[in-house]
Structure formats: structure tokens, C-alpha cells
Amino acid sequence: MADSRISVPDAARRDEAIEVRISIRHAMETGYRTDESGKPVARNVIRSFACRYNGDPVFAVRMSSGIAANPYFRFFVTARDSGTLDFEWIDDAGTRGTAQATVKVV
């Protein structure tokens, strides 16, 4: 379940603010629902999501039950150097997801 889709511009000028978008596949089970036999379904949401740019944290979110399934983030990062954006998230079940995108500064 570590599917995600990322969009980053192909190339950026130095110090330009680039738009980063990511959509992560996750059911974001709220913990408020019950199954057919009436038993509560355990909460399983992505607890935290973070993005590092060449190792430096640039964006982080803590989430709870209020976020819809398949969360989608859009944020801006100043393109200092060519390198990588590393995305990492972890859910209540302890499942870790990672993804990577390349930033090219010209």
C-alpha cells in the first residue's frame, strides 16, 4: 500500500519556489466505523508525513481522523540545489511508505 503519485517541475531556476504535489493511496480508516458484525474497525490513518530536501526537513504534517482517504498535499519549496526530495510517512499500523523525486536546478 505504498502507492503514491508525485509531481515536481522538470527543471527549476535557482531560488525559485517550486510546486510539489503528492497524492498517497491510503484508506485513512477513521476508527469511528463498525464492520458488518458491529465490531469497531480500528483506526488506521497516516499519522505523520514529512518531506526532506537533500536531507533537510522542508515540510511535515501530523494527521488524524479528519483527513479524507488518499490524502493529497501541495506545497512549495525553494529550489536551492539540484538533489532529491524524500517523502516518508507512517500510519497507525506502523506501515511505512517512502517515495522520492528529483529536483534539477539549472
Add this chain to the structure above:
Amino acid sequence: MLRRWQRSARRSCGFIRALGLNQRWSQTDSNRQTRFAGLLLVPAVALLLITTAQAQQRALPLDVLRSGSEFAGSDVRGMQSDDLANPGFLWVERGEKSWNDSKSGASCASCHGEARASMRGVAARYPAFDAASGTVMDLEARINDCRVRRQKQNALVRESDDLLGISAYVASQSRGLPLSTRIDGPASAAFDRGRAFYNQRHGQMNLSCAQCHDQNWGKRIYAETLSQGHGNAFPAYKLEWQTLGSLQRRIRACLFGIRAEMPPAGASELIDLELFLAWRAQGLPLEAPGVRR
């Protein structure tokens, strides 16, 4: 028990009032509509008879057809048209992986090659008659048939992420192409059954599909606008479901809403209805994976 029944009866009256579908009203209105439409329909029908070999009378003429996205808000439309914001593409990508997956024998790609070329336009022609089995198949049924007969693999469960992934991937290859299902020849029996189902009153609310989607589209039902009920966006991501779902799931949800019996997923009644709906939406662009509220 009695109290619960009374409460539910009151609620259904509210539902019917909300639709403007109390029986007397709908009767007189439909008479008036028939008479009025009759005047307009004569030249239109004559033209259709000339242009197509087997013209079927349309409750909604082709020039008034409006895709469900036109009834949605700009937020939902924006989400659908942006390939990254559209969550349906998470399934499309999953489907692309399945398409090329040859771990358990022949992959889809082993026979069909590049889906971009080989599957272009295919979904727009479905449901379609399959000569080998003698039945009409929707896209999901065709995929499962291929898996079982050709790939010697197990059939995928309807509404499973695996099956939705492949059908969304295949359907997305036909995005923008007009729906053009064939209803003549061996498919005509299924088409007639689908049309009958569409016009038949169902369930405790005693409503037919036509009463909402032919006679009252554009009006409000509670907070929603009634659409014309076209399936051209499916499989679609429904925000209500928080997931991708097939047209059959959507139809079942409608049947649930009017408190009617829901045929099981994959039932032939649903496929017949899908065939009728595809013909009814003829010419509308395929939008899969769509986004709907």
C-alpha cells in the same frame, strides 16, 4: 416496531415530495409531456429512422445529453481534470502494473501489447456482446473472462482494487472518446431487458430510473441535483465512497436509495442496464476515471 415503520413511511413521503414525484402530479405531467414531446419527436424520429438502421426512441434526445460532471461543482470538476489531484489515477497506475505483470503466466501485455494503442476506444464500446459465451459483458466481466479463459488465472472479485485498477487503466485509454455501444444483432435482447429495467418501477419507493433521470433531471433531490444518470465517468472516484467504484456499484447505490432489491455485483440484470445506459449516453465523452461527489 410500529413507530419505526411510521417514521420510515414519513421519511419516504419526504423523499417523494423532495423529488416532486407524487403520483398524481407525475401522471398528469407525463401526459402533457408526451403530447408536447410527440409534436417535436415526429421529425426527429423520422430523421433517426433514416440515419440509423435500427433507431430506438430516445427519452432524452442526443442534443440534450449532459455528462454528470456538468451537474457537479467546479471543485469536483477541477479534481477530475487534474491528473494528479484525481485520486482515480492511483488505481490507473495500479492497473498499469497489473497489465504488465507476468509473474503468474501471460500478462495482459503479452497478447494486447501497449494498452495505449490496443485499448484505445475499447471501453467506449462496452458493454458488448461476446460470441464465445453468448452473453453481453461489461468491461469488468470481459477482463475476468480473459483472465480465466486465456491467462488461466483466477477471476478477480468485483469492486476489488485489482479489478478496478485494470478496468480503470483500460477505460482511461479511451478518455475523451464518444460512447458508441452496439445494441443491434445478438445484443438487442439484453438491450431490451435493460430498457425495461430502466423504465420499471422498483422497490418500496415505487420509482423507476426514468422518473428521476429522464423526467426530473436538473431538479433538486435534497441537497443534490439530479443528473441524467449517465455512466460515462465510471469507474469513478466517489468522494462519498472515498474510493474508486464501478458503474454497477453506483447503480446498486441508486437501488438502495429507492429501497429496491439490489442484484448482486456482476448480475446480468446490472449488465443489461449498463448496456442500455451506454446506448442512452451515446456520444458523450468517456471520462474514466471520473470524480463524482
